[in-house]
Amino acid sequence: MPPEDEKPGSASQGGSKSQQKPSSKKSERKNQRRGGGGEEEKPEDFIDPETPNGEKKKLSPVMAKQYSPSTVEKAWYAWWEKSNFFRADADSKKPPFVIVLPPPNVTGALHIGHGLTASIEDLIIRWRRMSGYNTLWVPGMDHAGIATQVVVEKKIMRERKQTRHDVGREAFVNECFTMDEKRSKAVTEAFVRLYKEGLIYRDHRLVNWDCVLRTAISDIEACEVDYKDIKERTLLKVPGYQDPVEFGVLTSFAYPLEGELGEIVVATTRVETMLGDTAIAIHPEDKRYSHLHGKFAIHPFHGRKLPIICDAILVDPEFGTGAVKITPAHDPNDFDVGKRHCLEFINILTDDGMINSNGGSNFEGMPRFEARLAVVEALKEKGLYRGAQNNEMRLGICSRTNDVVEPMIKPQWYVNCQSMAKEALDAVMDENNRKMEIIPKQYAQEWKRWLENIRDWCISRQLWWGHRIPAWYVILEDDQLKEIGAYNDHWVVGRNEKEALSEALGKFQEKKFHIEQDPDVLDTWFSSGLFPLSVLGWPDSTADFNAFYPTSVLETGHDILFFWVARMVMLGMKLGGDVPFRKVYLHPMIRDAHGRKMSKSLGNVIDPLEVINGVSLEGLHKRLEEGNLDRSELIIAKEGQLKDFPNGIAECGADALRFALISYTAQSDKINLDIQRVVGYRQWCNKLWNAIRFAMNKLGDDYCPPVNIEVQQMPFSCKWILSVLNKAISKTVSSLEAYEFSDAASAVYSWWQFQLCDVFIEVIKPYFSAESKFDDWRKASKDALWVCLDTGLRLLHPFMPFVTEELWQRLPQVAGSCNRRESIMISEYPSVVDAWTNEPVEREMELIESIVKSIRSLRSMMPPNERNERRPAYVMCHVDIVSDTIRRYELEISTLASLSSLKVLNENDAAPAGCSVSIVNEQISVYLQLQGNLNAEAEREKLWKKREELQKQHDNLEQKMSSSGYKEKVPQNIHEDNLKKLNKLLQELSIIDEADRKLIDTGNGEN
Structure with a gap:
């Protein structure tokens, strides 16, 4: 869970709240930097001016003190669109990267699953665009035959007390949606080609029939x-x-x-x-x-x-x-x-x-x-x-x-899938000629299971809403039976009625007849299966089709692997000549916080817009009332909302929702979505906001970023933050390349939260004092801070596009630089800088942080009113080289641990009186000065609890190493590691015993 809303330098990072409050002189200096002299802050300085639609966002002269999602996310998207930052170029020399958006259906009801899909796909596209690809993200809309017809029928019944049969076919379709002409052309062409190849045929077979809808429905589709x-x-x-x-x-x-x-x-x-x-x-x-x-x-x-x-x-x-x-x-x-x-x-x-x-x-x-x-x-x-x-x-x-x-038993149209299924199966499973990869890998076996047992696909539906089947029935004047479909050999197929009539004339040359089009429509998955082809202009040989087919990756839910993905692959290979995408990433299914499937009747369906904008409990109820639930379902749904969202849903913003959803993708095949986690990431956005506010304050209005930085000339803390930034970049990029989005999000989050905000920003604060000895460090820390913010925001941008754009636009620009792009979204994605990597510095910082952690642990056990006070501390070290390292970084340790002073002791020094003690490792123990008399017995009790824990670990490991057959079964490298662990535990036990003896001496001295 992300931390609560904190400012850099808050008490949770070891700082004293009293130390963080700005003095009146500091406030005056801030006002002067804002151009206000000694004047008070003006409220209007914190408000963004109104931005005309499509223009670059106008930012307030001064950053607001708190992050506001609705304010930050306003205006940027319109500017990105108008500036054509999203546009792909079919003639570009850059390598193409294409994603087709799984088409949401036209029922108009957004749910959080759409939010997950859009978040992941936009993340991938933004990352690839910043990495130098010619990116194309194709949105779409699915007519969703049965789903749409049911919604419209309910609406007509509720509002007019009529059925679709009362309204009539033509009026009913107008109530729904007009089919896209390009999609319809592709659907018709596909049907005609497959029919002429003998892959589409009509037969009397057993189907699953819905007596309410009066249509065939699939027997395998969980959505039906x-x-x-x-x-x-x-x-x-x-x-x-x-x-x-x-x-x-x-x-x-x-x-x-x-x-x-x-x-x-x-x-x-x-x-x-x-x-x-x-x-x-x-x-x-x-x-x-x-x-x-x-x-x-x-x-x-x-x-x-x-x-x-x-x-x-x-x-x-x-x-x-x-x-x-x-x-x-x-x-x-x-x-x-x-x-x-x-x-x-x-x-x-x-x-x-x-x-x-x-x-x-x-x-x-x-x-x-x-x-x-x-x-x-x-x-x-x-x-x-x-x-x-x-x-x-x-x-x-x-x-x-x-x-x-x-x-x-019903006459229906079928697709013979046997040969196409074999090709689709080989595309994934043939190791010598694999054309497509499924991620996560375990779903490849499900792919194999489905396609090896495939049955012919019933593609006709007895609905009014959908793509009309391009087949006409020929009724001969001398036919004994006149109803449509009475004679199976009387069907003709064409791209339009004129073409069908021509087919009929060729088939029944000397006979009198008339033709009637099949009233049935195609299964929605047939048109959806053509989506990667149709959106790029197929069947025409368009520039887009030639440049962008096959697409790069399909991202969708694992629940429609067969219903949609397999059918796209079969139709794409048959009609497009290749797999429609090179990779398939299958995301988990979203459940509510209790693990239940989201259902309107339970009231636990979450509209992403309600999370982004916030909504009251009354607003949630109103959405239910405007839906199609009957009275009993409505009561149950409202009770569910009252239980889960008694205070409604707080405004979280798109960035926080995106980041939460992406972070959740590690949860196997299901996500149990807790809205409070989204709220936590909204608070974390405030952390970013305050980090930039701190930086802008310290950099000053006259700061000019360097074109290049000399890392080796920088102080220790700057070398460290750039080295760990390198690791964060490496981990983020490698995780994105492996489609491990949760790991990528974690890498970015951890660097910003635990290394930049919690450590670096804290540790450089002394450099900004008026002392001249920090002049060189102050300049270097400004440069490192700017590089970190510029790089870190670009690293974070694909995950949180709005807040990163706003903060990046506020950063100072390199003087005379022509390399900085107009928007962060078209800037270069960070890559590892070899000169920044510094493993020795990282090891030294690990030592510092372990000492700080032990001191903070001692502080946390003090009375609440004493925890934030600065006080002396001592580090007792048993190894000279480690002692020298700690002495070099006394300032960093004192700053991070909020100490008034720090003294390094060797093993021969007496333990300081009046101190609580903690064991850091086998070489180091720390002492923190207490107020008043030391309770030696209480301190000894804490040591003995620690000793019991270590002794148990030692005994278990020793028993394991002494067991029969250990040496024969355990590899040499593991045996050596266990020996090191055992020696380390013995050393730590020895240090505890020594600290205990010194506490006894202290106690006796006090007595």
Whole structure:
């Protein structure tokens, strides 16, 4: 979690609050630097002047004292856009880097997942642009067929009390959205080409049918079908039914056998489907039924003869009665049986889920689940009902309508995916000719699993909203059946009606006919699958397509790896001649802070704009009220919001939200988003703000940054901060290149927070005193500070673009420099400077920080009213060379630990009286002067607790090294490391014993 809002030099860094308060003289000097002489600060000096839209932001004469997200983030984006900083050039000599933005659908509801996607992709694009690439980030919009149609239907019903059928197709589509012409052209072209290659065909097959939407839906897409596991008898609400419907029950009933051979008992969880049964299957080796081979059962309601068929693939003789009812038109397994045995396929349902005439006059017109009850009663009346029992089952439910999915035989358009899937599989898995990489790597196995088991893709939907299928049905004057689709060989495909008519004339030369376009639309994933092609101008050979295809990386959620990513790869390779992108980065799914899936009905869906701008609890409630939730769902959702956001959501700004989301990406495949973490990063922005304010104050108005810096001539602290900045640059860049965005964010954050603000800014403060001995160091520290801020802001910019642009624009510029770019976003991204690396200096600073940490630990155990007071401290060292190092850096240690003085002692010196003690390592112990008398016993108790801890570590390690087979099993390098650890622990124990003896002497002396 980011720290609370702190200013550089606050007490948490070891400074005394009383020391930080500026004197009146300091305030006067600040006013003079602002051009105000001795005048008081003017409030208007802190306010940014109004900036005309698209112009470079006008900044206030004086930096505001506090960071304000809404103020800082205003105006910059419009200026970036107008200045064409985002624009890619198809003729550029720079290497291209292209990302297509996964198209959000047009339902208009933003959620935090969109924020995660945009944050990661904008980070990548900004980094690559600053690294010298010709970057193109292509946004898009998905028409999201089912999602959009459901939203619009609900809106029309809520506002007008009408269904889409009341409104009519043309008016309904106008309520939605007009398809993009270029996208439509690409979709049509793709369909025509694939059809002509024989890869698109029309067939009667079993599909998942939604009786509310009256359309086929996918059986594999989590965004369309949710599968609910039911353990026992369960009542569920189903749209269109007043009473809950029973599921999880296995109903047994008997079929009478022809020729008075008795009966055969079957069982089903969907007893209403028996109206469409066309056979009964048994296992060929089941001796119980051997006498029934080739016999028939009689349907009790229709009198239809049902053949007893033998099927070893479907039937398990050990399960139930060993006899299985077969309904080929309403069950996937039965469909396969029907194909194998050439059975009759009888559909018993209308598109809206009513029993049709095939179900018999006694049941015709009944809703399917009412028919379920009626069939049971009819079976009882005929004496054929044999009971019911609990039964585990898996129920498919449409995620958009909550309707129970119904398997139904329907004529649909399909894509034969076999050859394309093989190419897409090889593109990732072929180590000798890999064309595409999936990150994280574990998803490559999921890719393999999907594509090795691929089925042909049903691409037609019975909706009004979507890309109309470019197929026309030819109705001949002498056709016996006139309805569309009656004859499968009457279809023609064309790019438009004129082309389709030409195809029909060639096919039915001497016959009279007219054509009608298929009313169905294409699955939204078909058009989305063409996205990398269509956005770059395909099927035309555009400059953009030739320059930017294939794209560089696709960033999206792992939940749509198959539904979207695989289909883009298949279609891209088939139609574009290459994979559509070289890398695929799959981000985690966002859950709420409790780990729950975000759902409107739970009230835990977070709109990124509400986090950026802030929103009250009432505002959150209002958003729910304007949605499509019913009354009961609305109550539950509001209760959820009250629990999670009792005070609403504080204004965090885009930068803080971006940084939080990027930092979260290390959380495996799920992110449990806590808004307080975003709030913490908003407070951290204030830390950056105050670091720049401090720098501007210390640099002064007349400061001119150097063209080059001589690092070797700089003081120790400046050498150190530049060396660790080098490491931060190296770690950030390597993490970005490896798509480890959380690690990259951590590297940038750690440098700014723990090294620049917490250490460097604190340690250089003495250099700005009036003492002449610091004159050279003061100049060097200004130069190092400026270099750090300029470099650090550029390093941070892709993560936090707005605050870094604003702060970077305030930095002094190198006099006469023509290299500084107009905006930070088109400046050069930092790279490692070899001359800055200084490992010995970093080791020395590690020593300093370990001593400071021990002193601060002692300070933290003091009474609260004494913790911030400066006081003397002593460092007892057992090694002369280390003692010399500590003496060299007494000023740095005293500054960071807020000491009044620091004295270095050797091991022969007496322990200072009246001090608490802490062991730093096997060579060093520190003493901090206390007020009043020392409680020697209390100090000894602290030492002994530390000794117990170290003794336990020593004993465990010694036991491990003495165990049987240790020397044979443990590698030599690990054995040597363990020996060093053991010796170090022994030395630390010895130092504690020595410190304890000196405390005894101190105590005796005081007595």
